[in-house]
Amino acid sequence: MNVYKRYERVSAMLKILSDNPNTLYNLNYFMNMFNTAKSTASEDVEIINSVIEKFGFGKIITVSGAGGGIKYIPINSLYNYRSFVKEVCKSLEDKSRIIPGGFLYTTDLIYSPNIATKIGELLSFPFQEKSVDFVVTVETKGIPIALMCARALNVPLIIIRKDSKVTEGSSVSINYVSGSQKQIRSMSLSRRSLKRYSKVVLIDDFMKAGGTIKGMMELMEEFDAEVVGIGVMISTAMPMVKLISDYISLFILKEMDEYNGIIKMEISDWLK
Structure with a gap:
């Protein structure tokens, strides 16, 4: 029978817990792993905390x-x-991120594992005390931050597709109007993906007028799902009136002048 020293137990427990956030572990799990009494395991948890x-x-x-x-x-x-948010905000203001057509390049940030993990954790923060069954996102480049948000909340990620896939069986599809371009688009979700009456958090990387998020909300209604939170990485200051109202964003794009090479980004008030 192995006898483990306290620093060994604490190190192993911290590794297990940090690798599996929001996962419930019965104290007996650690008692059996380290052959310790309940009082000893409790003391180890207190040290970690x-x-x-x-x-x-x-x-x-x-x-x-x-x-x-x-x-x-x-x-x-x-x-x-604080320092992470400031660094990302400064990076987003780099004029080289302006893409012809008035678009903002963010792929390098979103697809960085370290950055995506922290963004996902920040987006999960307002919803940690809520009962969440799924994180839902759309088939865009925002998938990595949605996945990290799902990991932080310890729930599965569901991806809404632009077109139905035969490999996913029967799907529910809706048409929606994009808030900024006023174009009719479609989105689809497999009937097997989401259980009825689930509680979901919607995550996206960018929001201008809120048309895509509104479409996601309408699709959730088809599954009788309750949207308990909405989070986006970047929202624009204009238009001031969005198609949705109750959401959180990490950054606000105040101005982007393609001609003069100017980007003005601001950290959202709740993060300050």
Whole structure:
């Protein structure tokens, strides 16, 4: 029978918990793994919690009851994300990101594993205390940040497609009007993807007028799903009146002048 020292147990527990955020572990799991008493395992959890809270790396939540246990919440404070948010905001203001046609290039940020993970964690922060069954996004470049948000919330990711795929069986499709270009587009979701009456969080990388998000909300209604939160990486300052109202964004694009090479980006108030 192996005997583990405290630093070994704490290190292993922290690794397991941090690799599996928002996953409930019964204390017996660790007691059996390390051959320790309940009191010892509880002390180990207290040490881990005190350290990660001290440095702002999250927190350990204890769930009481027969089916209870502990779970790791990856973000309990925005303090440690201040420099990250400022760096990303500064990077987004680089005039070289302007693409002809008035588009903003963000692919390098969204597809960076380190950046996408932190953006996903930030987008998950307002919804950590809510009961969420799925994170839902559309078939765009925002998939990585939606996946990281789903990981932080420990729920599956569902991707709405622009066209139905025969490999996914029967689908529900709707037409919607894009908020900025006023074009009629379609989106589709397999009937097997989403259980009825699920609670979902909608995530997207960019929002101008909110047409795509509104379309996603209408599609969720077809499944009788409840939208408990909406998060986007970047929203535009104009138009001021969006097709949706209750959402959070990390950054606000205040101005983009393609001719003069000017981008003005602002950090959203709730992050400040």
